[in-house]
Amino acid sequence: MSEYIPMQAEILDIDIESPNTYLITLKLLEEGEEFRYLPGQFVMISVFGLGECPISIASSPTRRSLQLCIRRAGKVTNAIMDCLVGDIVGIRGPYGNGFPLDRMMRDVVIAGGGSGFATLRSLINYISDRREMFGKVSIAYGARTSQDLYFMQEYRSWQRAGMEVAVTVDIGDELWKGNVGLVTSLIDRFELNPGSAAICGPPVMINAVAGKLMERGFHLSDIYVSMERHMKCGVGKCEHCAIGPYHTCQDGPVFSYDRVREVI
Amino acid sequence: MKAFLAKEGLIPLLEALSQQMEIIAPLATESCAVFSSWRGQIMDLQNNPLAPPTEFLLPHREILFRYVQESGRYTFKEEEIPPRLLFAIRPCDLHAIALLDKIFGSQPIDQAYFRRRRATALVVLNCTTWGRECFCASLGAGPEARDPCDLQLTDIGDGYLCQAETPAGILILKAASDLLQPAKLEHDQEKARLLQMARETMPRDGSCQQMRQAMKRADWEDLGRECLGCGGCSLVCPVCHCFNIIDSGIPDGERLRCRDSCLLSGFSRLAGGANPRRTSGQRLKHWYQDKFEDIPKITGLPGCVGCGRCHLVCPAPINRADLKVESREAKG
Numbered sequence: 001m002s003e004y005i006p007m008q009a010e011i012l013d014i015d016i017e018s019p020n021t022y023l024i025t026l027k028l029l030e031e032g033e034e035f036r037y038l039p040g041q042f043v044m045i046s047v048f049g050l051g052e053c054p055i056s057i058a059s060s061p062t063r064r065s066l067q068l069c070i071r072r073a074g075k076v077t078n079a080i081m082d083c084l085v086g087d088i089v090g091i092r093g094p095y096g097n098g099f100p101l102d103r104m105m106r107d108v109v110i111a112g113g114g115s116g117f118a119t120l121r122s123l124i125n126y127i128s129d130r131r132e133m134f135g136k137v138s139i140a141y142g143a144r145t146s147q148d149l150y151f152m153q154e155y156r157s158w159q160r161a162g163m164e165v166a167v168t169v170d171i172g173d174e175l176w177k178g179n180v181g182l183v184t185s186l187i188d189r190f191e192l193n194p195g196s197a198a199i200c201g202p203p204v205m206i207n208a209v210a211g212k213l214m215e216r217g218f219h220l221s222d223i224y225v226s227m228e229r230h231m232k233c234g235v236g237k238c239e240h241c242a243i244g245p246y247h248t249c250q251d252g253p254v255f256s257y258d259r260v261r262e263v264i
Numbered sequence: 265m266k267a268f269l270a271k272e273g274l275i276p277l278l279e280a281l282s283q284q285m286e287i288i289a290p291l292a293t294e295s296c297a298v299f300s301s302w303r304g305q306i307m308d309l310q311n312n313p314l315a316p317p318t319e320f321l322l323p324h325r326e327i328l329f330r331y332v333q334e335s336g337r338y339t340f341k342e343e344e345i346p347p348r349l350l351f352a353i354r355p356c357d358l359h360a361i362a363l364l365d366k367i368f369g370s371q372p373i374d375q376a377y378f379r380r381r382r383a384t385a386l387v388v389l390n391c392t393t394w395g396r397e398c399f400c401a402s403l404g405a406g407p408e409a410r411d412p413c414d415l416q417l418t419d420i421g422d423g424y425l426c427q428a429e430t431p432a433g434i435l436i437l438k439a440a441s442d443l444l445q446p447a448k449l450e451h452d453q454e455k456a457r458l459l460q461m462a463r464e465t466m467p468r469d470g471s472c473q474q475m476r477q478a479m480k481r482a483d484w485e486d487l488g489r490e491c492l493g494c495g496g497c498s499l500v501c502p503v504c505h506c507f508n509i510i511d512s513g514i515p516d517g518e519r520l521r522c523r524d525s526c527l528l529s530g531f532s533r534l535a536g537g538a539n540p541r542r543t544s545g546q547r548l549k550h551w552y553q554d555k556f557e558d559i560p561k562i563t564g565l566p567g568c569v570g571c572g573r574c575h576l577v578c579p580a581p582i583n584r585a586d587l588k589v590e591s592r593e594a595k596g
Contacts, residue, residue: 001375228534230532
């Protein structure tokens with residue numbers, strides 16, 4: 001059977017994270033095999049007749065349900081967001097390398113910008129469930145406005161698990177009483193010892209955060225970046241996501257900063 | 265197994281084979297040679313067609329599977345792939361197929377490619393003459409076939425020296441065993457002489473090393489201004505394999521694999537609109553870099569086979585010589 005034939009999954013639940021972002025919970029309908037994945041991996045999701053697109057997994061493998069965070073961006077994501085509970089979608093994967101968890105089991109800085117925070121939520125919930133294996137955890141997250149902040153109902157539980165959580169928005173409003181500014185301003189406030197870091201967000205933000213961490217003594221090879229690239233096959237063949245000799249879908253999407261610094 | 269096939273034996277051999285499978289051969293047309301289904305038409309065995317035979321392994325559009333919906337659930341069905349013979353493909357294109365086998369054969373293996381590949385027999389015609397843009401000898405891709413194929417033919421004047429390299433190749437020859445004569449030492453000597461002559465007279469620029477040097481000095485943004493971004497070079501390149509996956513049909517339909525090109529402006533555009541290779545120059549650089557740096561890193565072989573098709577087809581025109589600053593200045 002070809003790699004391109006997807007598994008079928010039923011949409012069990014749809015949560016609204018922001019006006020243009022839904023968190024969908026899926027149940028795979030294939031018999032037998034358990035769906036095993038790592039934080040940082042992604043799937044190819046499809047709506048038959050409208051196409052397929054790559055979406056990072058937003059849930060942690062330590063928890064039961066498989067969740068994807070879908071932001072309205074094009075034909076396929078629009079079609080997914082038009083789906084109802086009970087509808088069937090196609091799933092291929094998981095693909096990609098995921099975060100190198102065994103090398104991150106010490107102090108961890110997690111920095112996310114915009115929809116890049118979805119893949120980091122998988123890592124945060126993983127750490128939360130395996131808390132004793134990690135050191136101090138500091139989370140910095142920025143979105144455009146307070147309306148665009150994802151997973152707000154979970155920040156408390158992360159704090160209760162002993163993680164530092166700091167959130168900021170680019171544009172404040174009268175309802176927002178928190179920080180206004182860049183993610184880097186949150187990093188400035190953390191008390192940090194050089195450890196490992198996971199970053200996902202727009203290129204400018206990745207470079208700015210990595211720069212701040214390097215100033216604080218972090219090694220380039222300890223800073224892990226989840227790269228966004230256009231993907232069509234997920235199996236390293238179609239060349240859409242090629243970065244030099246690497247295929248983001250197979251060799252990534254998580255790269256240490258020293259390997260991709262030049263191309264971000 | 266080695267044998268000699270007189271020229272008048274070729275058509276009867278193909279006729280016998282066409283009873284068993286579809287034969288794709290370089291057909292003569294009014295304008296140029298074209299690989300197409302052979303049913304007795306006149307062939308052009310002098311010129312290598314502009315469209316490479318790899319399009320029969322990675323078609324411009326192929327059905328990956330059909331999906332059929334019934335009460336909300338789907339069933340999937342793959343296409344049957346009938347057996348096929350690619351006749352008189354050239355060593356450069358065989359080398360490209362060897363590269364595609366490596367690329368599509370890396371984990372996870374692309375079964376959709378190999379279903380077609382396994383159903384395809386390869387008969388190579390070695391090159392005793394070369395076309396005006398050929399430089400395969402610089403890249404080790406020709407003029408003699410060195411990669412695995414089923415049967416190798418060499419035109420040695422009054423007939424073909426045939427060398428079967430696999431059981432499938434022997435079966436191809438046995439389809440017309442009464443037409444075959446035993447191969448003699450003179451046939452081997454004549455083959456060696458003709459191929460040596462082709463090797464020695466062919467242009468020798470464009471090796472991986474030379475290209476890497478030229479690429480370091482190339483002014484990509486300047487070249488990018490000349491590039492029309494049509495993607496023609498990548499459509500005729502036998503090594504190019506970029507593709508897109510799209511759906512056609514609701515609620516039942518087909519998931520299709522369609523060829524794509526990294527030289528087209530939207531190729532690497534992200535969901536939010538950002539584009540890592542925004543300019544034409546960046547895309548052109550990526551194309552060359554993939555062939556002479558990245559594919560060698562991944563497969564151990566140059567990603568260019570020296571067929572020269574990209575030069576023949578480019579309307580700008582841009583060719584490998586344009587990468588060298590000196591020659592551009594000389595061109596004025």
